[in-house]
Amino acid sequence: MNARKTLQLVALILVxxxxxxxxxxxxxxxxxxxxxxxxxLHVVLQGxxxxxHKVTRDDMxxxxxxxxxxxxxxxxxxxxxxxxxxxxxxIELPGISDPDxxxxxxxxxxxxxxxxxxxxxxxxxxxxxxxxEGMDSRNNQPIVxxxxxxxxxxxxADVTRANVGKxxxxxxxxxxxxxxxxxEAITTGQAQITGYASLDEAHRMALLLNSGALPVxxxxxxxxxxxxxxxADSLSKSQMAAMVGVGLIFAFMFLYYRAPGxxxxxxxxxxxxxxxxxxxxxxxxxxxxxxxGFLLSIGVAVDANVIIYExxxxxxxxxxxxxxxxxxxxxxxxxxxxxxxxxTFIAVAVLYYLGTGxxxxxxxxxxxxxxxxxxxxxxxxxxxxxSMVGSGLIKNNKLYGA
Amino acid sequence: MNIIGRRKIWYAISLLIIIPGIxxxxxxxxxxxxxxxxxxxxxxxFENTVTVEQVRNVLDQSHLGSSTIQLSDGNxxxxxxxxxxxxxxxxxxxxxKSQVGNLTVQRDEIVGPVIGKELAxxxxxxxxxxxxxxxxxxxxxxxxxxxxxxxxxxxxxVFVVVGIFSIFQIEVDSSFVAAVLTxxxxxxxxxxxxxxxxxxxxNRKKRTEDLESLVNRSVLETMTRSIxxxxxxxxxxxxxxxxxxxxxxxxxxxxxxxVVSGAYSSIFNASPLWFDFKQLEKAQRSKNRAKTA
Numbered sequence: 150m151n152a153r154k155t156l157q158l159v160a161l162i163l164v165x166x167x168x169x170x171x172x173x174x175x176x177x178x179x180x181x182x183x184x185x186x187x188x189x190l191h192v193v194l195q196g197x198x199x200x201x202h203k204v205t206r207d208d209m210x211x212x213x214x215x216x217x218x219x220x221x222x223x224x225x226x227x228x229x230x231x232x233x234x235x236x237x238x239x240i241e242l243p244g245i246s247d248p249d250x251x252x253x254x255x256x257x258x259x260x261x262x263x264x265x266x267x268x269x270x271x272x273x274x275x276x277x278x279x280x281x282e283g284m285d286s287r288n289n290q291p292i293v294x295x296x297x298x299x300x301x302x303x304x305x306a307d308v309t310r311a312n313v314g315k316x317x318x319x320x321x322x323x324x325x326x327x328x329x330x331x332x333e334a335i336t337t338g339q340a341q342i343t344g345y346a347s348l349d350e351a352h353r354m355a356l357l358l359n360s361g362a363l364p365v366x367x368x369x370x371x372x373x374x375x376x377x378x379x380x381a382d383s384l385s386k387s388q389m390a391a392m393v394g395v396g397l398i399f400a401f402m403f404l405y406y407r408a409p410g411x412x413x414x415x416x417x418x419x420x421x422x423x424x425x426x427x428x429x430x431x432x433x434x435x436x437x438x439x440x441x442g443f444l445l446s447i448g449v450a451v452d453a454n455v456i457i458y459e460x461x462x463x464x465x466x467x468x469x470x471x472x473x474x475x476x477x478x479x480x481x482x483x484x485x486x487x488x489x490x491x492x493t494f495i496a497v498a499v500l501y502y503l504g505t506g507x508x509x510x511x512x513x514x515x516x517x518x519x520x521x522x523x524x525x526x527x528x529x530x531x532x533x534x535x536s537m538v539g540s541g542l543i544k545n546n547k548l549y550g551a
Numbered sequence: 552m553n554i555i556g557r558r559k560i561w562y563a564i565s566l567l568i569i570i571p572g573i574x575x576x577x578x579x580x581x582x583x584x585x586x587x588x589x590x591x592x593x594x595x596x597f598e599n600t601v602t603v604e605q606v607r608n609v610l611d612q613s614h615l616g617s618s619t620i621q622l623s624d625g626n627x628x629x630x631x632x633x634x635x636x637x638x639x640x641x642x643x644x645x646x647x648k649s650q651v652g653n654l655t656v657q658r659d660e661i662v663g664p665v666i667g668k669e670l671a672x673x674x675x676x677x678x679x680x681x682x683x684x685x686x687x688x689x690x691x692x693x694x695x696x697x698x699x700x701x702x703x704x705x706x707x708x709v710f711v712v713v714g715i716f717s718i719f720q721i722e723v724d725s726s727f728v729a730a731v732l733t734x735x736x737x738x739x740x741x742x743x744x745x746x747x748x749x750x751x752x753x754n755r756k757k758r759t760e761d762l763e764s765l766v767n768r769s770v771l772e773t774m775t776r777s778i779x780x781x782x783x784x785x786x787x788x789x790x791x792x793x794x795x796x797x798x799x800x801x802x803x804x805x806x807x808x809x810v811v812s813g814a815y816s817s818i819f820n821a822s823p824l825w826f827d828f829k830q831l832e833k834a835q836r837s838k839n840r841a842k843t844a
Contacts, residue, residue, distance in 0.1 A: 185798065193666070248659070252637060370663035379594070379657040386796035394790035398783050405779065437798055438726060441791060445733065445806070448784035449740070452776075455783075456744065459776045481751070488692055489743040492685050496736030499681040500729060503673045508729045515733070 154539030161533055165419050172422050179429035181227070182243070183436030183510065186384045188377030189243040190251055194367040196236040204236040208364040212238055214356045215363060218321055219254050233505075238367070248374040256369065261358065263308070264318045271308045271317070276301025280358035282351035285343065291351040293358065295340040302338030310334040321357055387440045394444050398451055406458050412537060413454040416530045420450045423521045428514065438511035446518025449493065453526030457482045471538050479531050486523060494519050555767045558823035565707055565820060572714015581717050584631075586725040587671055589664030591635045594657040595647065597626040605651045606630065613643055623797060627657065634661055674728040678709070681732065685739055693746055696828045701742045704813075704821040708738045711812040712805055726802035734809030737784065741777055741817035748773050749822065766826045770818060781814040 184191050196204035196212065209232045216238065220228045229241040245251055261274030278296045285292045297305050308317065309331050318328045329342045345351040398417070402410040424443060428435065460482045464474035494516065501512035554561070585592050603620045606628055610618050618632040635643065640659070648654060682702055689698035712731055716723055748769040756765060788810065791803045 195663075195665070249637075249641070256637070368663075369661070371666050372659070372661040374656070374659040376596075376655060376657040378596070378655070383796050383798055386794060387791075387799070390790045390794035390796075393794055394787035397786035397790065401779075401782065401786065438729060438802065441795075441799055441802060444787045444791065445737075445784065448780070448787055451783045452740070452780040455776050455779045459773075459779075463772070485744055485747045488747055489740040492688060492739045492743050493736040495684045495688060496681045496732055496739065499677050499684070500732045500736075503677040503680075504729065508725065511729055511733075515736075 151539050151541050154536050155542060158533070158536040158540050158542070161529075161536060162415055165415050165422075168422055169418055172426055176422075176425045176429045179432070180425070181432060181434045182380075182384070183434045183439065184241060184243055184373070184380070185375055185437045186380050186387075186435065187244050188375045188380035189241065190245050190248040191242075191371070191373040192240045192252070192255060192369060193233075193371035194238045194240070194255070195370045196238075196365040197368050198236075199366075202365070204365050206232075206235065209236065209238060211356050211359065211364045212367060214353060215321070216240060216255065218324060218326075218357065220251075221324075223251055223254070237370075244377070246377075252369075252372070260322060262320045264320055265308070265312060266316055266318070272297075272301060272304050276304060277358060280355040282348060282355040284348065285341070290343055291345040291348045293342045293345070293351050293355050295342065295358070297338040297340070299338070302336070305338065305340065306334065306336040309340075310336075319358070326357055327354065383437055387437060391440065391444055395447060398447060402451065402454070406454075408537060409454070409458050409461065409534060412530060412533045413451060413458075415533060416454065416525050417447060417450060419529055420518075420521055420525045421447070423525065424514070424518050427517050427521070431513075433513055434510055436510040438508060439514045442511040442514035443518065446515050446522065449490070449515075449519055450522035450525065452489075453482075453486050453522055454530060456485055457526065457530065475531075475534055475538060479527070483527065486526060490519050490523055552771060553767060554770050554819065555763050555823055555826055558819075558826070561819035561823060565711075565816070569707065569710045569714060572710055572718060575717040576714060579717060579720065581713065582720040582722045583667075584722045584724040585660065585662045585667070587667040587723070589634050589662050589667045591630075591632045591640065591662075592658065592660040593630045593632075593640075593644075594659075595628045595630070595644075595654040596657050597628065597651070598653045600626060601628065601651055603628075606647065609643070609647050609650050613639070613646065615643070627797075634663065670725055670728065674731070677728075677732055678735070681735060689743070689746075693750060696825055696832075697746050700821050700825040700828060701739055701746070703824055704742050704816040705735050705738050707816040707820055708734050708809050708812045712809045715808050716805065721804065722801065723805075724801055726799070727805050730802045730805035730809065734806060734813055737810055738813030738817060741780070741813055742821040744776060745770055745773050745817055745822055746825070749825070762829060763826065766822050770822050774818065777814055777818055781810060784810050 194212070196208060198204055213230055213232055216230050217228075220230060220240065220242065223242065223245065225242045225245055227243060229239065231239050233239050240255060242248075242251055261277070262270045263272035264270050276298055278298050278301070280296075281294050283292055283294055284290070312331045313334060314331065316328045316330050319326045327342065327344075329344065342354070345354065395417075399414050402413045404410070406413065424446065433439075457478055460478035461474055464477045465471070469477065497512050497516045497519065501509055501516060504512055601622075603622060606620050610616065610620070610630070610632070615632045618630055621629040621631075623629060640661075644654075644656060682705070685705075686695075686698040686702055689701055709731055712734060716727070749766055752765050752769050760768075785807065788803050788807045791799060792807065795803060
């Protein structure tokens with residue numbers, strides 16, 4: 150028995166065990182659950198082209214800004230609002246309790262108003278011709294310049310004259326966007342609003358002001374809601390399936406390959422930590438297809454072990470010593486594992502590139518899995534197997550499945 | 552075991568499954584879910600047991616007679632209809648609540664027809680791109696004949712899965728697309744491991760061994776690996792099928808059919824096909840030689 154190698158073997162297994170125990174809580178905490186696992190609302194809106202106006206990227210940015218504004222009032226923890234392609238907007242509201250209310254809010258047309266301190270509507274969005282961000286040439290501060298219609302200019306002149314020194318609130322629906330103070334009566338139909346931290350903020354404000362109503366008609370092309378109980382049910386069911394599936398794999402590997410089987414099990418645990426940890430660090434969202442992807446990737450990871458162990462048995466049968474058999478086995482198995490995984494990776498990459506939403510989540514999980522499995526199989530498994538042989542604890546070739 | 556020698560039997564078994572599948576596909580197509588056709592899907596969980604007839608009655612009143620209604624465990628009912636707008640939908644939910652029984656809405660999905668059409672197009676595009684890239688990679692790492700044999704084996708698996716889903720008219724959703732593409736990834740993986748062995752054995756070929764027995768030996772040498780690997784994936788899939796719940800059933804089922812088909816095609820079709828291509832090449836060459844002589 151080799152004491153140093155035995156120590157190394159025990160240390161390696163201990164490290165994996167400790168890593169598993171330590172990473173469990175942080176991974177669980179940082180893993181975002183998809184809508185299908187925690188319940189929520191997923192809506193895809195599509196801008197509608199009219200004969201004289203084709204939906205532009207700028208239109209979509211405006212719609213996005215307005216939707217963000219509206220959704221903010223719902224108190225959803227992590228809403229996702231993003232433009233997809235040229236004319237689509239995806240809105241995801243995880244964990245929302247009243248999806249119907251959210252749909253109503255998303256579907257309506259926003260109204261822009263200017264109101265006095267006592268809440269009276271004095272100027273409406275239709276009175277505004279254009280809002281544009283810029284830099285004030287005098288003090289180099291970001292500003293938003295308003296140009297009013299001729300009718301709006303009259304209204305604005307009256308209002309500002311009556312409210313000098315007071316504030317006039319700018320509202321989108323019932324949310325106050327800003328509450329600027331009137332410095333002087335504005336009679337020219339040209340006003341400037343100051344008080345922005347950056348040009349970006351001024352730009353965002355200008356977008357909102359310009360879009361008192363949505364710039365284009367939006368049509369709901371897809372809606373999916375999942376109730377919170379269904380989500381929780383899916384989560385617990387897939388956890389159960391995961392345990393059974395992984396349990397079967399572990400049992401098979403141990404019963405069929407014996408000593409190397411144990412090495413495979415330890416490697417697979419490390420592999421799981423790496424994949425789940427990578428997903429948690431990338432803030433990837435765990436979806437139902439994602440869980441399936443993870444489980445299937447364990448299938449890929451275990452395959453690398455199977456390829457190596459089958460090689461090992463062949464080399465042993467050819468009369469090589471255990472030590473050379475392991476080195477030869479790894480050397481020969483490497484190109485096999487590389488070529489077979491690259492081709493699988495190609496299919497997964499295409500799936501990622503063309504997929505959307507949950508399918509993308511699935512592809513990401515499987516992709517991370519393939520890379521991580523190659524890493525653990527070639528480095529860690531080999532290391533562990535060498536220590537096991539070196540320790541002299543298991544000398545009988547039969548225990549290596551030969 | 553003589554696998555290459557009996558290759559006609561293996562081809563015949565494959566065709567026996569693929570041909571009825573293709574006929575079914577041409578005649579009936581796939582049973583496309585709302586992800587493809589557009590439509591509404593509602594999942595209700597009732598407080599008490601209900602029957603399909605009770606729900607059907609309410610749907611008939613709302614002129615949604617052509618909808619499908621499906622009971623599931625836990626007093627769950629799935630209803631699939633044409634696309635409904637918000638008003639129609641909330642009226643239907645209220646009608647069912649008052650006439651059938653109290654319920655909670657577990658799932659409420661509306662997919663516009665545009666989205667569905669895109670999904671089908673993207674699926675075919677993905678398959679085409681993946682095939683071309685895989686052919687490219689195998690041609691570089693092996694040779695073109697290996698690539699063609701691998702792609703044929705891969706098409707075999709796609710047709711088996713799609714064909715079986717058509718024959719049994721199992722409803723497919725967007726996850727079916729992901730399943731088929733993943734099957735492609737797995738099946739090619741199996742095939743490459745066997746080709747890799749053929750490549751290796753060719754490099755250390757003994758003079759006395761002919762190509763047929765070399766290919767046969769390569770398939771046999773990798774057989775344990777092929778079976779063990781498929782077993783592990785099958786373990787996971789069976790666990791998902793029985794314990795994973797309703798939502799992933801279509802995906803899991805498609806994967807299961809595909810992975811088994813993938814293992815079969817890798818062992819019994821891919822290498823025999825490559826051998827046949829080699830034989831053809833040889834025959835061609837000797838013919839050319841005869842001509843020049």
